[in-house]
Amino acid sequence: MTRRISKYKRFMMMNPIVQFFKFIYLSIKVLLVVAGGHGGTRSA
Amino acid sequence: MAKIVVLGAGIAGHVAASHLRRKLNKEHEVVVVSPNSNYQWIPSNIWVGIGRMKPQDILFPLAPLYAKKHIDYKQAKAVSFHPEGDQDQNRPYVMVEYVSEGNKGNKEKVTYDYLINATGPKLNFEATEGLSPGKNKAHSVCTYTHAQEAWNALEGLIEQMKQGKKIKILIGTGHAKSTCQGAAFEYILNVEQELRRHNVRDKAEITWISNEFNLGDFGMDGMLMSYGSNIMKSSEMVGMVFEDRNISWILGAGVNKVEDGVAHYENLDGEQKQESYDFAMLIPSFSGHGFKAYDRTGMDITDKLFRGFMIVDADYTPKPYEEWSVQDWPETYQNPSYPNIFAPGIAFAPPHSISKPRKSKNGTDITPAPPRTGMPSGITAKLVADNIIEMIKQSNKELHHKGSMGNMGAACIASAGFGMTTGSGISITTYPIVPDYQKYPDTHGRKLGKTFGSIGLAGHWLKLALHYAFIYKAKMKPFWWLIPE
Numbered sequence: 001m002t003r004r005i006s007k008y009k010r011f012m013m014m015n016p017i018v019q020f021f022k023f024i025y026l027s028i029k030v031l032l033v034v035a036g037g038h039g040g041t042r043s044a
Numbered sequence: 045m046a047k048i049v050v051l052g053a054g055i056a057g058h059v060a061a062s063h064l065r066r067k068l069n070k071e072h073e074v075v076v077v078s079p080n081s082n083y084q085w086i087p088s089n090i091w092v093g094i095g096r097m098k099p100q101d102i103l104f105p106l107a108p109l110y111a112k113k114h115i116d117y118k119q120a121k122a123v124s125f126h127p128e129g130d131q132d133q134n135r136p137y138v139m140v141e142y143v144s145e146g147n148k149g150n151k152e153k154v155t156y157d158y159l160i161n162a163t164g165p166k167l168n169f170e171a172t173e174g175l176s177p178g179k180n181k182a183h184s185v186c187t188y189t190h191a192q193e194a195w196n197a198l199e200g201l202i203e204q205m206k207q208g209k210k211i212k213i214l215i216g217t218g219h220a221k222s223t224c225q226g227a228a229f230e231y232i233l234n235v236e237q238e239l240r241r242h243n244v245r246d247k248a249e250i251t252w253i254s255n256e257f258n259l260g261d262f263g264m265d266g267m268l269m270s271y272g273s274n275i276m277k278s279s280e281m282v283g284m285v286f287e288d289r290n291i292s293w294i295l296g297a298g299v300n301k302v303e304d305g306v307a308h309y310e311n312l313d314g315e316q317k318q319e320s321y322d323f324a325m326l327i328p329s330f331s332g333h334g335f336k337a338y339d340r341t342g343m344d345i346t347d348k349l350f351r352g353f354m355i356v357d358a359d360y361t362p363k364p365y366e367e368w369s370v371q372d373w374p375e376t377y378q379n380p381s382y383p384n385i386f387a388p389g390i391a392f393a394p395p396h397s398i399s400k401p402r403k404s405k406n407g408t409d410i411t412p413a414p415p416r417t418g419m420p421s422g423i424t425a426k427l428v429a430d431n432i433i434e435m436i437k438q439s440n441k442e443l444h445h446k447g448s449m450g451n452m453g454a455a456c457i458a459s460a461g462f463g464m465t466t467g468s469g470i471s472i473t474t475y476p477i478v479p480d481y482q483k484y485p486d487t488h489g490r491k492l493g494k495t496f497g498s499i500g501l502a503g504h505w506l507k508l509a510l511h512y513a514f515i516y517k518a519k520m521k522p523f524w525w526l527i528p529e
Contacts, residue, residue: 014466031528
């Protein structure tokens with residue numbers, strides 16, 4: 001096993017308070033990407 | 045009055061039928077033909093495969109919902125397509141064969157004005173010798189029954205590991221041209237976490253085997269993404285996670301034969317190799333269903349409708365990888381020969397792969413097939429429904445709703461472990477799905493910012509929230525249509 005994720009980073013990844021705000025941020029960002037529209041490519 | 049027949053009740057078929065029913069008044073008929081009696085939220089099969097969800101948590105019966113929503117439902121499978129009718133039937137129709145008890149084996153000509161082929165893929169286990177779910181210690185998570193069988197086998201092994209037995213686990217793709225690496229990626233991380241939860245991680249050697257050239261290809265040629273304040277390749281991110289979790293990997297592997305506890309594969313160097321295992325989960329290749337089509341006189345016109353999957357408005361001209369462009373990809377999913385037939389989701393024939401095609405030194409194609417699951421399936425199904433609604437209401441021949449995978453974003457919220465406080469998820473969004481190297485030449489064909497990755501507990505919560513949200517939506521509960529595809 002090779003440690004590739006530092007203890008601090010792992011703490012941030014798994015801290016429920018930090019991650020709660022991340023959850024809100026991710027939800028909005030995913031929504032913007034997915035519901036942000038789609039269209040054709042041939043007339044562009 | 046129009047009659048719209050939807051073949052399939054998976055993500056694409058169900059989304060199309062739901063939107064058609066909501067937006068068309070009752071004088072128009074919406075018919076769903078599916079051999080499956082249940083709707084299943086396939087992305088959560090992963091959690092059935094590790095015993096953290098039961099099949100009943102991810103499915104519900106279709107018949108009561110469709111009866112309530114005035115959608116005609118036939119539990120049957122499509123057999124052949126007759127887009128011009130025949131000598132006895134003037135209208136186009138699909139020959140279907142019932143599979144439900146009571147009228148099993150009975151056939152019916154289901155006529156239509158518009159046809160949506162959302163039959164998805166055939167899970168082509170036969171393409172790999174010896175690959176069959178539950179046999180040769182190799183499993184699948186492609187359906188909830190497969191996932192449940194996988195968990196039953198894994199649970200037994202965990203008990204043996206607790207007694208001190210050491211085992212080898214092999215997870216990945218079971219064919220040189222498999223797709224859906226994302227599902228296997230989720231499963232390997234979930235299995236790894238479950239082994240840690242049961243305190244037996246040190247008893248297992250876990251290996252990823254894949255037809256990808258690089259880690260994190262996912263059938264989409266990999267991606268360059270924003271990761272925090274950095275820009276990172278998906279291969280680097282997946283490599284980081286695998287190394288951190290002590291998962292080794294074999295890439296460029298076309299699995300061609302599975303025996304009891306041994307997977308045989310050819311690599312890009314043309315070497316025939318093998319990998320032993322005590323438990324495997326290998327995703328099969330996907331193929332079309334082998335449907336036949338006939339014209340009014342009974343002549344075989346399968347070539348006009350299918351090339352494996354259904355032919356749509358893509359550019360299928362064979363050309364080298366360097367000449368591929370996003371313009372090759374379909375925009376409306378309409379069959380060019382029969383404008384009243386559409387094929388959203390996995391049912392349409394892609395013009396080519398998204399990943400760079402590679403052959404082994406023996407000439408074997410070892411390239412991931414392009415993914416069209418999940419969000420793209422839902423989005424393309426909705427736009428097909430919207431175009432049909434316009435054609436009906438406005439007698440409009442021009443299709444205004446377009447959605448090329450070269451101009452569409454997608455999110456892959458990959459579970460990396462289950463648990464409200466111990467879980468993890470790898471959230472990746474990609475825009476566009478098919479890289480546009482002309483528009484975004486410096487960022488591997490993708491728009492940074494809209495293509496990003498994130499790892500952490502929030503990803504698990506997001507995946508869980510999507511599970512409940514999409515099942516709510518699929519059950520067509522109040523305001524379901526506000527939830528985007």
